[in-house]
Amino acid sequence: MPSVNLAAKLALIDDHWSPRTVATVNDYDVRLVRVHGEFVRHQHPDTDEFFLVLDGELTIRMDAGDVVLRAGEVFVVPAGVDHQPVAAEEAAILLFEPSGVVNTGDAGGDLTAPRVEL
Numbered sequence: 001m002p003s004v005n006l007a008a009k010l011a012l013i014d015d016h017w018s019p020r021t022v023a024t025v026n027d028y029d030v031r032l033v034r035v036h037g038e039f040v041r042h043q044h045p046d047t048d049e050f051f052l053v054l055d056g057e058l059t060i061r062m063d064a065g066d067v068v069l070r071a072g073e074v075f076v077v078p079a080g081v082d083h084q085p086v087a088a089e090e091a092a093i094l095l096f097e098p099s100g101v102v103n104t105g106d107a108g109g110d111l112t113a114p115r116v117e118l
Contacts, residue, residue: 006032006054009118010092017111019095019103020118029115031095033103041084042107047098049077056091060084 009022009032017039019031035058051058053069060067060075061084067075077083085093103113 018113029099035087036090039085040107050096052094054092059086
């Protein structure tokens with residue numbers, strides 16, 4: 001099986017807030033996403049959400065306080081915690097979450113993206 005080159009996969013992604021699955025580990029997706037601006041405030045009632053910033057900076061707004069992540073930093077939003085990812089400039093993020101998880105969680109709306117494999 002071939003390896004996955006994250007930079008090459010990121011180069012295929014033009015849209016913001018549209019995660020793309022680049023690998024699967026058991027029942028979990030490894031997803032890449034380009035982000036810019038504000039995402040919808042939401043939660044995932046039944047699962048944690050793993051964020052790894054590959055490039056740029058991401059702020060995760062939460063009631064308990066904001067978490068600012070820079071390239072190489074990781075944060076896990078616990079299940080059931082309302083959060084809103086925000087990026088003042090474009091950033092590249094790696095997500096690790098169950099394959100069936102919808103990116104907008106319980107909020108739905110126009111930013112809901114289908115599961116797409118690269």
